Amino acid sequence: MEACCCNLEVDVNGEETFMVDKTVITQYSNKFARLFGKSSGATGKLKVIFHDFPGGAEGFELMLKFSYNNGTADISPSNLFLACCAAEYMEMKEPVADVSNLLEQTEKSLQEISYWTWSDLLIGLKQCQSLLVPDSSVMVERCLDTIVGRLVLASEASPCPSTSSTDSSWVRYSCDSKSTESVKTSFSRLTWWFEDLLFLSPLLVAMLVKLMLSRKMDHVVISKFLLYYQKAKFSTATTHEKCKIIEMVIDMHYDMDLSCVPCKTLFGILRVTLGLNISKCSRNKLETMIGSQLDHATLDNLLVPSPYGISYLYDVNLILRFLKAFLRRGNGLVTPIRKVASLIDLYIAEIAPDPCLKTSKFLALATAIPDSARDSYDELYHAMDMYLEVHTQLSQEERLKICCGLNFEKLSPQACLHLSQNKKFPSKFAVQALISQQSKLKNLLHMTPSTSSYNDSPCNSSGAAQKGKKNKTSEQVVLYSSNFDISTDNEKLEAHLQGMQWRVMELEKFCRKMQIQMAKITKSKASGHSYAKSLPKLCS
Structure with a gap:
């Protein structure tokens, strides 16, 4: 690059040093004009050092080309965001003289973003990310919003629309690059873009998902994208990066309709968080989501190992928190809470043989479910029997506390007879x-x-x-x-x-x-069509 007078030395982020004409560059940059306003008549060379110039040497060089080309620049999707960031940083909004405005040119080009191809959008988005643009940047929002708009259209359109369509190029690009099959399955047409967006940072993924939710995109597809992203990024991520990724995945799921997020998916996310020191806020959100769907869980889901430093085998405290979240939901439906009661009884029976399980934890689980949720206490009794079998060192007071969790009215005859002969239980x-x-x-x-019901019966x-x-x-x-x-x-x-x-x-x-006798009576009366009364259910 040639200049009439290279009287200004500019060090850009320690990457490269440029020798420029101060007069030329101050004509287009209010930042330089303000900086050299009081020393415009100074002789000798001056030096400016930038530590955070957006785009580094490449961005500064793009700004210089604009300045030395009389206020013209070749703006394309590949350099639009770079030029825009450089123009904002150099305060090229209002020209010092009657010259062109680089920021104005970039804004005009940005208005045509809806006509960009899918590949151009990806290039622009990658550039935005590399520039570390703040999440409030209009450029990032415009680019992400355009991408989401394309995805919404793609989910509603056929997999490969006709070439006469105005926006067909980006869809054809996705179809041709993702598969050689002429006909795709419905789900593959909705997920072809997963691989394309793996380069995004967790921050930009969060922005993208929020836009998807606001545009009413399918929550099932969004959830699958988040899980696909998490799995793909974890292979090369550091522990700190893994925490940020999984926190973003949890936070985004928390904003979704949970009816679209299977309980199995949430437990899968929970397994990933084991061993990671994620934020308390994200962990609470995940536990709340799981707790609200606890009636869809299985025993295997609940068998989560205890965290490091806890003596007992399974994380009982976690299950208690799930229960608290479930009961807090309080929808008043009988079926879900009975399912949870049965599930917890199975869980208690599974953990009862653990010799390190404290009495307080066992009792907390046994009494966490309301009495009305259990039709039978047989499973809980057998779990208590197993616990007392293993924990022979318990005091009489501890045994009494455990047994107080039983409702004897809801024990079967077999369980009652077994208990009456069970010397592990207090007399x-x-x-x-x-x-x-x-x-x-x-x-x-x-x-x-x-007897009045059987007046006509020979067995009366x-x-x-x-x-x-x-x-x-x-x-x-x-x-x-x-x-x-x-x-x-x-x-x-x-x-x-x-x-x-x-x-x-x-x-x-x-x-x-x-x-047996009543059954005979019923049969006899039914044959004579003279007995219309039904027998009590307990005797049937």
Whole structure:
């Protein structure tokens, strides 16, 4: 580059030094004009050092070409953003003299961005990223918005539109470069751009996704792009970069419609975060999202290893936080909370054999679910039995605390009988289980139809006699239990328990006989079309 008088030395970011004519360059740059305004008559060479010139030596050289070519420049998609950044930095908005304005020329070129090809948009976006343009830059927003607009059109259009279309070049480019197949699957037509945008930084991906969400793009496709991006970038990223990438992925998913994000996807993201020190805010967002869909989780999903430094095998605290998020959702639906209750019971049974699991953690899980969410406490009882089997060193007080988590009214007869013989449980709970079971059997038998319902039945007299026998037996059991003294020694306690077990079994046998008899009565009445009453559900 030749100049009449090279009286100004410019060091650009330590990359390269330029010798320029101060008079020429100040004619186009308000920054230089202001800098040399008071020393315009000074003789000798001056030196200016730039440490943060956008685009470095390449950007400064582009600005010099514009200045030395009488205010003209060859602006194209490949250098538009570079010229724009250089013009802004050198304050080339309002010319000092009556000359052309580089920033004005770049803005006019930017208005034609909608006519750029897909490859031109990618080149421009790469240039923006290399220039470290702030996220509020109009150039970046315009470029990203144009890309999103193209993707929206592509998702609505056929895979390879006709060449007569105004914007067909960018779509043809994507189709031709991504596959040699003449016909693509529907999903591949929606994801052909994934590979093209892998060069974006997490910051620009976040800006891109926000624009996609505002343009109502398919959340499923957006989620798949984020996961594709995360997986591709992790192969070469540092630990710090991995944290930034996964935090961006979490934050973007948090803004989506969670009904479009499978629970499996969220647990996959969770697995990736293990071992990474991501921000507390992003971790809370992920746990909230998972908690809100806990009724769609599986046992394998919940078996997350404990973080480093925790003695027990699985991360119980994490599951408790999931539960808290799920219960906080409070949608009032019965089915989801019952699914979660069953899932948590399975989880408790899985972690119960862990010898390092503290009683407080076990009890917190057992009591976290409302009683109304469980139809049966059998699974929880078996988990408690397993826990007590492994943790033989527990004190009597700790055993009592654990057993208080049971609802004996929701234990099956088999579980109650097992508990009554289970010496790992405190004696008072064995007695309580038997009394509860006897009470349920008594109520069951009292729910049978009255004798007036069987006036025409040939079995009426025998049924009444059996009913009397039943009442007598039930009353004897109740009297027996009311006179029971739990303060007696172990031998008497075992004798009492055995007697109560025998009576419970006798009642169960009698109940089964009555069910058979009632079935016969029902069949007899149905054949004569004279009995329209339905039997109680518990006796059916």
